[in-house]
Amino acid sequence: MPQRACSTVRLAIALVVVASLGACIPPSADTPVSKPAPQRAAPRLPTDLVALIEPEPVWEARKVAPNAQQVAESLYTVQPGDTLRSIGNRTGAGSEMLALANGLEAPYVIRPGQKLRVPAGRYHLVSEGESGIAIARAYGIAWRDIVDRNGLEDPFILRNGQRLLLPDPGKRPQTMEERAAAFRIDIDDILTGGQPALREGEETARATPTPKPLPATAAITEPSRFTGSFAWPIKGKVLSPFGQFGSGLRNDGLDIAVPKGTPIKAAADGVVAYAGDEIKLFGGLVLINHGSGWVTAYGHADSLNVVRGQKVTRGQVIGLSGASGFVSEPKLHFEIRRDRKPVDPLLHLPKS
Incomplete structure (x- = not known):
């Protein structure tokens, strides 16, 4: 045929x-x-x-709404039972950016009473099934800039509830048509942003x-x-x-x-x-x-x-x-x- x-x-x-x-x-x-x-x-x-x-490609399967929240810079005092993830949920900032801003390294141990700087910026809340490429396309920005800004590392698999700091949008918000026209992908984008976000506790699928x-x-x-x-x-x-x-x-x-x-x-x-x-x-x-x-x-x-x-x-x-x-x-x-x-x-x- x-x-x-x-x-x-x-x-x-x-x-x-x-x-x-x-x-x-x-x-x-x-x-x-x-x-x-x-x-x-x-x-x-x-x-x-x-x-x-x-x-359709993976990044088209789950559309992304550009609904990032603006977070102001602040100081947060760690409470008993806090984790970087829970602090991110309370402040609206991403746990990766909290770690970067405060010089924390894996396993990211924090102590009650510790003061953490909450970095300002626009944060996108990742939903299950969203890919990095789809997120970048929704905002008309380069996915590689999001990777660098958030210090993302291999295997570049996002998770439901993760918050990503977005690059500065510039002086004027873009229209949907302008975002679409500005969007480009390359091989590195597919390798780092082509996987869909997992829900909590979900395992990756084995190759067949x-x-x-x-x-x-x-x-x-x-x-x-x-x-x-x-x-x-x-x-x-x-x-x-x-x-x-x-x-x-x-x-x-x-x-x-x-x-x-x-x-x-x-x-x-x-x-x-x-x-x-x-x-x-x-x-x-x-x-x-x-x-x-x-x-x-x-x-x-x-x-x-x-x-x-x-x-x-x-x-x-x-x-x-x-x-x-x-x-x-x-x-x-x-x-x-x-x-x-x-x-x-x-x-x-x-x-x-």
Whole structure:
């Protein structure tokens, strides 16, 4: 049946493996790119393949109302039985910001009579199912700014009742249309803000090897640690290497030329953190979390056959190459990231 170029999430139960392998990794968001290619139809797949389509990305499943509360700076005297969470509920400030403002470190021990500074600002109260990306979109601000402002750390899973300090809105409130126009997401935003908030006591969902989409309200359990090595996701001529280019532009990965329809393979064992096309530059994109802070990215796919929360193994076909996104020829954009920072894939791949 005809397939639309890179639907939000395309899952195929089986995939025809092509005999010839060829591959290329395209430029990153900062790398010069050619004019966006016209929309192309994905190749026809055999009729025995069944596609399961997730209707919307995780951050669209739970809409966020921009109802942040303004909190004035004050001093709070710790009472018997208080915790940072309960103090946050009383004052309207976030427990993370209370800890940062008062130099507290885990396990955040506080004593009755202790004076705590309550930092001023606008605080958003997180509700169950809300994701960081959805929160950022509601206010028309960058999610990474919220991460930095609140000192959020891996695994970046929010919780129901958590309060997030928002960046200064500026002199004039934005309209809904202005917030929508200002909103952008990138790979780091998906990795740090794509998980839905959990309710109190809720556990993350374990990855499954079957291509069955997790509910949009389920947060994924990340792999504990990465002990393997990386393999090439596809074979082909490297068009653009990692690093800085002229005019201050930068490629965060490799761009590899490859015929359309070539199988893209997982570079190592891991769990699919994202499969979709919400980042228009990359078109069909898969992000795989390998544990220990390691993540790989695969962009410009023509079709995808894995879903968020699926466990994959090294060498497993995760999609077919194409020219989706802002490219004019079939290629693969491949990145390796460690602790949110892109690293040169050639330093971690076998010599080829």
